[in-house]
Amino acid sequence: MTFSDLGLHADLLRAVEAQGYSIPTPIQQQAIPAVLSGRDLLASAQTGTGKTAGFTLPMLQRLSQGKRPGKRQVKALVLTPTRELAAQVGESVATYGVHLPLRSHVIFGGVGQQPQVDALKPGLDILVATPGRLLDLHQQRHVDLSAVEILVLDEADRMLDMGFIHDIKRILKVLPPKRQNLLFSATFSNEIQTLATNLLDNPAFIEVAPRNTTAEKIDQAVYRVDREKKRDLLAHLITQHRWYQVLVFTRTKHGANRLAEQLSKQSIPAMAIHGNKSQSARTRALSSFKSGELQVLVATDIAARGLDINELPHVVNFDLPNVAEDYVHRIGRTGRAGSEGEAVSLVCVDEDGLLKNIERLIKRNLEKRVEPGFEPDPSIKPEPIENGRRQQRKPSRRSGPAKAERGAREGSARRRQRS
Known part of the structure; x- marks a missing residue:
């Protein structure tokens, strides 16, 4: 047809x-x-x-x-x-x-x-x-x-x-x-x-696709790693596998900024986009990423929603989302319109419950990997996840539209959400 x-x-x-x-x-x-x-x-x-x-x-x-x-x-x-x-x-x-x-x-x-x-x-x-x-x-x-x-x-x-x-x-x-x-x-x-x-x-x-399924052409894998070694593992994977155009998801705006700064210090060009960034800064970062000038774009869920990047090869979940459905949205940035893509999640012991929720939602067990030199310490105990979005979302209770600053609130995905 x-x-x-x-x-x-x-x-x-x-x-x-x-x-x-x-x-x-x-x-x-x-x-x-x-x-x-x-x-x-x-x-x-x-x-x-x-x-x-x-x-x-x-x-x-x-x-x-x-x-x-x-x-x-x-x-x-x-x-x-x-x-x-x-x-x-x-x-x-x-x-x-x-x-x-x-x-x-x-x-x-x-x-x-x-x-x-x-x-x-x-x-x-x-x-x-x-x-x-x-x-x-x-x-x-x-x-x-x-x-x-x-x-x-x-x-x-x-x-x-x-x-x-x-x-x-x-x-x-x-x-x-x-x-x-x-x-x-x-x-x-x-x-x-x-x-x-x-x-x-x-x-x-x-x-077109079954409810909450993920694209068939996306290669999905989980790397087990300690929470303190995530940033070094990400830099290692990007360098070792020569990844370019990597979209990385973090749970918080602060985490996105910190990760982008660390990658840049390790000679990996990276910028962050989130609701606290100005529209011009977000547009500039996205344009550089699409053109290939920027190797890594670090984003929160809301800032990355709707990004349309042709043949984006790599998506990395630096932090797993608190809401399982967001995993589907995130990795849907790659493998678009029939092209192949790779989605990697860096998972520490704190996120085991989140990982189980994701696998239950997508009805499949994700491949688990351990990168030599980054083996997780089995003695580390799980800790509560800080600044994560609540599992149960509640509707906004605003009584009326704010005026001039409404746009800034939209961009930050409503301040009630911590991403």
Whole structure:
């Protein structure tokens, strides 16, 4: 099957071809016809399967068909949980819509809002936004959502995870009741099912991968190591195996900073990204990492959500996540769109319980390795994990949207989360 078989117009096919794509992924094969038909959609697929193009392409086609002369109004609204994901979705909209008479823009927190206000004034067809900044600008009457025809919730599971459910409900109240709703999620949790029941009308359902499974082409392994030797082991593995473009996950922002500094001192170019970093610093680090100038990018879970790096070869869990589902999200950064990847976890005795939870979730036992020279000391006793996220997440209880600093809160994944 080709993209032309899916009913896409010539202008979109030209844009797809220019990006070097000819065969749609499974999620695209199912989602594109469903969206083109005007149906609501609930799609669950692991990261790296082409979800963004799965809704971007048919959304662009539907909007271009209904384009009328006159002032532009926001006809499609795409909500994402993080700045990075918003920027990447916006880039996809611009890339695939290059031959269409549609105008789009991206708004998110963590940066000054005036340039975004200026971009909104001439009118837009497609708006990509994080919930907090969108509510701020709507409250200030800079955004009119009364004409929205298509709503997309991208990475909906992470938005719920980050406590955005109340913001989403506020946004839904100002949208027209008659619209097409598209809900995309990396996992299909019970919370997502509840949201889908309340939001979607007789939706098409797509589940490309079994619930909470990990990509088959990812080589997953665990290195047993003492907690105090983790940093040295990571530096050793990177140097010994000549790893380049390594995405490393830590549990905390402080841990990310400390690890990046230590690797840099060992002549391994590394930078950290997390919610306390400015947007310009995060953009600069990500750009250097994508281009290959930066060997190692150290990130917390929230900062790394939605990162789209072609053929990323290595993901390292320096700290195991407290929530098992986050393991699936993390290693989903590699092995994307059919390419091979390697996911390595450095596990000390403190994390044995977390490892068991992960193996139970993914229904497989991970290969255990011990690197010579880094053998764990069997006499070391487990200690409580400091600054870990709570196993049971609770929704945010904010009573109303904060104003100027809302964006900074979004970027830090809500200060209630310690990552």
